Amino acid sequence: MTTENPADTFPRQYARTLRYTVGAPRSFAVAPDGGRVVFLRSGSGRDRANSLWTLDPATGEERVAADPAALLGGGEEHLSAAERARRERSREGSAGIVGYALDATGSLAAFALSGRLFAADLATGTARELPAEGPLLDPRPAPDGSHVAYATTAGALRVTRTDGGGDRALAEPEADGVTWGQAEFAAQEEMDRDRGYWWSPDSRRLLVARVDDTPVRRWWIADPANPSAAPAEVAYPAAGTPNAEVGLWLVDLDGGARTEVVWDRAAFPYLARVHWSAGGAPLLLVQARDQRSQQIRTVDTADGSTAPLVEEQDGAWLELFGGVPAWTPDGRLVRISDESGARALLIGERTVTDAALHVRSVLAVSDDEVLFTASEGEAGSGRPPGWTGLFRAGADGVAPFGPDGDGAAAAVHASGTTVLSSASPDRPGTLVQVLRDGTAVATVASYAETPLLTARPAFRFAGTRRIPAAVLLPTGHDPERDGPLPVLMDPYGGPHGQRVVQAHNPHLTSQWFADQGFAVVVADGRGTPGRSPAWEKSIRHDFAGITLDDQVHALHALAEEFPLDLGRVAIRGWSYGGYLSALAVLRRPDVFHAAVAGAPVTDWRLYDTHYTERYLGHPEQHPEVYDANSLTADAAKLERPLMIVHGLADDNVVAAHTLRLSSALLAAGRPHTVLPLSGVTHMTPQEQVAENLLLLQVDFLKRSLGL
Numbered sequence: 036m037t038t039e040n041p042a043d044t045f046p047r048q049y050a051r052t053l054r055y056t057v058g059a060p061r062s063f064a065v066a067p068d069g070g071r072v073v074f075l076r077s078g079s080g081r082d083r084a085n086s087l088w089t090l091d092p093a094t095g096e097e098r099v100a101a102d103p104a105a106l107l108g109g110g111e112e113h114l115s116a117a118e119r120a121r122r123e124r125s126r127e128g129s130a131g132i133v134g135y136a137l138d139a140t141g142s143l144a145a146f147a148l149s150g151r152l153f154a155a156d157l158a159t160g161t162a163r164e165l166p167a168e169g170p171l172l173d174p175r176p177a178p179d180g181s182h183v184a185y186a187t188t189a190g191a192l193r194v195t196r197t198d199g200g201g202d203r204a205l206a207e208p209e210a211d212g213v214t215w216g217q218a219e220f221a222a223q224e225e226m227d228r229d230r231g232y233w234w235s236p237d238s239r240r241l242l243v244a245r246v247d248d249t250p251v252r253r254w255w256i257a258d259p260a261n262p263s264a265a266p267a268e269v270a271y272p273a274a275g276t277p278n279a280e281v282g283l284w285l286v287d288l289d290g291g292a293r294t295e296v297v298w299d300r301a302a303f304p305y306l307a308r309v310h311w312s313a314g315g316a317p318l319l320l321v322q323a324r325d326q327r328s329q330q331i332r333t334v335d336t337a338d339g340s341t342a343p344l345v346e347e348q349d350g351a352w353l354e355l356f357g358g359v360p361a362w363t364p365d366g367r368l369v370r371i372s373d374e375s376g377a378r379a380l381l382i383g384e385r386t387v388t389d390a391a392l393h394v395r396s397v398l399a400v401s402d403d404e405v406l407f408t409a410s411e412g413e414a415g416s417g418r419p420p421g422w423t424g425l426f427r428a429g430a431d432g433v434a435p436f437g438p439d440g441d442g443a444a445a446a447v448h449a450s451g452t453t454v455l456s457s458a459s460p461d462r463p464g465t466l467v468q469v470l471r472d473g474t475a476v477a478t479v480a481s482y483a484e485t486p487l488l489t490a491r492p493a494f495r496f497a498g499t500r501r502i503p504a505a506v507l508l509p510t511g512h513d514p515e516r517d518g519p520l521p522v523l524m525d526p527y528g529g530p531h532g533q534r535v536v537q538a539h540n541p542h543l544t545s546q547w548f549a550d551q552g553f554a555v556v557v558a559d560g561r562g563t564p565g566r567s568p569a570w571e572k573s574i575r576h577d578f579a580g581i582t583l584d585d586q587v588h589a590l591h592a593l594a595e596e597f598p599l600d601l602g603r604v605a606i607r608g609w610s611y612g613g614y615l616s617a618l619a620v621l622r623r624p625d626v627f628h629a630a631v632a633g634a635p636v637t638d639w640r641l642y643d644t645h646y647t648e649r650y651l652g653h654p655e656q657h658p659e660v661y662d663a664n665s666l667t668a669d670a671a672k673l674e675r676p677l678m679i680v681h682g683l684a685d686d687n688v689v690a691a692h693t694l695r696l697s698s699a700l701l702a703a704g705r706p707h708t709v710l711p712l713s714g715v716t717h718m719t720p721q722e723q724v725a726e727n728l729l730l731l732q733v734d735f736l737k738r739s740l741g742l
Contacts, residue, residue: 045487045547050725052080053128055540058482060088060467062134066141069450071157072469072479073100073144075132080484084112084131087144089157092452092469095477101155101162103131103148112149115170116267117188117217123686123716124223139178139236143197145185147174152185154197165195166202172217173230177238182288184216184232184241192216192232192243194288205241205286206293212249212270219246219279221272224687225645226307226355236313240336242296243286244306250277256686260713269686274640274647274661275654281306283319285339294339298332305645307355314362318344326352326649331360331370349373351572352649358397358407369400373568377412380405380428387428390414393566395423399448404429406436406448413567420494420503421535421559425455437470443538454479458538460492465538488550490542494535497558498592502585503535503565504558505542506597507549514598520554521603521740524590524619524627528582529611530571530650533564544729548607551733552742554599560585576651578639578664583618587626601626603740607732609633610688610717613680617666617696620675629676629739631732634688634717637666637696641689670699676739678708680728682715708735 049055058080064073072090077083087101103112112130114122127133135146135155144155150170155162167174167185174185176197184194190208192215195201206215216232223229231244248270257266272278283296283306298321307329308320317334319341328348332341345360345368347353356371363369367383377390380397382405388394392409399406405428411418418424425444427436437444442459453470463486467479492505508520525545527534534541534557545555559565561581562574574581586606594601606627608616613635619627639647639661640654648654654661662668677700681693693709700707710731712724719725736742 043487044726045543046726046729047722048484048487049543049547049729050722052484053083055080055464055483055486055543057081057083057129058484059464060479060481061085063447063454063456063467064137064141065447065449065452065454066137067139067449068141069452069471071141072452072454073135073137073141073157074454074479075135076482077129077131079482083129085129085133087132087135087146087155087162089160090469090477090479092471092476095469097480098160100144100157100160101132101146101153106148106153106162106164115150115188117172118147118150118170120686121172121223121229123718124220125229126718128718134173136175138176138180140180143176143180145174145176145183147171147185150188152183152195154183165197165199167195168193168202175230175232175234177234177288178236179238181238184234186214186216186231190214190217192241192286203290205288205290206243206245206284210249212247214246214248216243217246218244219248219281220251220270221278221643221645222281222306224643226305227357228307233309233311233317235311235336239288241286241288242309242311242317242334243284245282245284246279248279251279252276254689256684256689258714259683259711267686271686271689272644274642274644274651276644278304278324278644280304283309285336296334296339296341298330298341303330308360310361312362314364315366318360318362320355320360322353324644324648325653326645329353331368344368345370347372347374351575354568354571356394356396358400361397361400363400363405364402369397369405371397376568378568380407382428387433390567391416392426392433395564398425398446401449406446408445410564411566415566419537420496420505421533421537423536443536458536458540460490460494460537460539460542463489463539486540486543488543488546490539490546492542492545492557493597494537495593495596497589500561500585500588502558502560502589502592504556504589504593505535505545506593507542507545507555507557508597509549509552510546517598519598519600521552521742522590522599522601522605523548523553523555523736524586524604524606525555525557526559526586526606526608526615527610527612528558528560528563528586528608528615529578530562530574531564532611533559535559547729548733552737553605554597556590556593556599558586558589560589574650576657576660578614578650579618579622582615583622586615586619587623590626603628603742605629605631605736605740607631607633607736611636614666617677617679620677621666621669621672624672624675627675629736631678631680631735633680633728634682634685635666635679635692635696636688637692639665641692667696667699670696670705671703673700673703673705673707676708676735678710678732678735680710680712682712682717682719684714685717687717
């Protein structure tokens with residue numbers, strides 16, 4: 036890793052490098068025979084355009100397989116509106132090759148670049164463009180490498196031969212608002228499903244999602260700074276309103292029969308997961324709208340009928356997990372379940388983990404083992420806050436895999452070759468090693484820049500609730516000499532948003548704020564990914580009470596050990612963290628004396644169906660829950676300084692949230708600050724915007740606390 040500009044400030048470097056991800060290797064895959072590692076990486080910490088790379092585990096040699104600059108002849112990349120939307124949903128801020136898919140041997144990669152179709156022969160390291168009708172999305176080769184399927188921005192699913200001929204449509208939209216082979220908004224934003232079609236193992240058929248979003252209500256997002264530009268039309272399924280209608284079809288590659296896959300879509304409208312492998316019949320995971328019941332169903336590929344394999348119910352909600360459901364090669368079902376009260380891994384009929392582990396995701400399924408990640412469960416043995424480990428489940432039971440220290444870990448694995456990514460609070464970035472049969476044989480180089488500062492989080496379980504927390508003090512702070520410090524709470528605090536992790540880079544912004552003269556506290560209260568299903572699900576119908584109360588609990592507990600001045604406490608956050616920050620000064624002004632709320636949800640009726648109804652129920656059935664958890668009714672309570680920041684191009688948490696709260700505050704005569712960001716989405720990837728946002732927040736917080 037390098038630092039390339041000695042004139043940088045941390046905010047400038049942090050923004051320019053997309054939080055130090057530019058130049059770091061990512062998106063790893065291992066060929067099924069273990070003989071090749073594939074990944075993406077840009078050429079430096081200043082170059083956002085990723086190339087496609089391969090690494091030979093036998094020699095450690097890295098080679099470029101596809102260079103976007105060469106493939107585009109040095110020309111600029113042009114993205115369709117649909118591709119920009121896909122990247123916004125996946126929080127993708129880089130350029131060049133941002134994703135790829137492999138054939139079954141791992142020797143052919145397909146990817147989109149500037150809306151065009153390319154394929155790379157990974158054995159020779161050569162790439163070529165294939166004829167295709169663009170702009171296109173999400174190309175994926177058939178397992179046998181003979182064809183590449185892709186979706187178009189016009190809504191069709193098409194296929195082309197890898198020999199350069201035969202481009203044709205497999206399914207075309209019958210009407211406006213219909214797409215084939217693409218994931219709908221809710222699937223991309225909330226279900227972690229960004230694909231809409233799946234090849235059969237024999238490469239002769241595909242399962243293809245058909246999405247009709249005409250029932251979804253339209254929102255219009257304008258750019259007030261450019262009144263001559265037409266507003267963008269967004270099909271946004273707000274809580275309590277209609278979703279897109281999603282079906283699934285079996286489509287023959289030869290253009291013949293098309294068969295509808297049938298299940299009770301009225302009872303289970305959400306198509307959350309699809310798995311098709313040689314281990315068994317295709318698997319579907321479908322959910323009820325309230326997400327309190329779901330089914331894993333098998334598909335009969337002869338007639339499209341489905342049969343329930345597993346049915347699950349939960350009084351709160353059923354969580355979705357990465358990598359499951361799936362078949363082992365010998366036909367055993369792999370899934371993750373909360374049925375036992377602990378989040379457990381099940382292989383076939385056997386539950387293989389207990390309450391000592393809180394299973395997070397499945398990373399790889401092979402003939403003899405399942406590789407998975409887990410944090411410490413309620414019956415764990417004393418791991419530090421934010422610890423995540425890597426484990427293997429095989430014939431001999433469950434055992435740690437890879438480093439067994441304090442760092443967070445992730446991996447991909449096939450046939451004895453593992454790419455292991457590990458982080459630690461003691462070093463910046465992520466160390467990526469290639470292992471053969473458990474022995475390190477190569478390290479994948481990172482070109483990411485070295486941060487200009489060093490994060491020094493002190494990890495604690497705070498208070499009687501044992502809330503995972505990290506405390507960051509100014510570099511060189513001496514409590515006896517310098518005395519108590521003003522406090523900045525820096526949470527996300529909501530579902531799926533773990534901030535306290537055993538890693539270095541995630542704490543850099545908090546350390547920078549600490550170096551401006553604050554004691555920064557990051558706390559992951561109930562509702563965040565944690566130690567048990569009960570911990571996560573305790574927030575059902577109660578965002579406002581529980582998540583805010585846990586921030587206060589952590590603050591007061593940590594003040595018994597650290598030099599925290601409880602008479603000067605501020606809070607900042609983005610998205611759910613922005614909601615929590617505004618909530619804090621509205622409802623607990625006795626504790627919080629200033630807040631910066633970035634892109635906050637202020638009225639949960641304006642947020643999407645799959646997320647909001649999971650936690651708060653349907654607004655028509657539980658209007659009192661929505662009222663109790665929204666902020667606009669509390670506007671008259673504001674008595675502390677509040678800055679609200681919002682991107683006007685945000686199509687996830689739309690700017691209406693901030694505008695409605697601001698209007699309510701104005702009507703109540705409550706002074707506040709609104710910082711609108713023209714042309715900025717929920718990600719704020721623009722370098723100058725991201726840099727100056729940090730500087731403006733510090734200035735506001737210091738003034739508000741009288742520093």
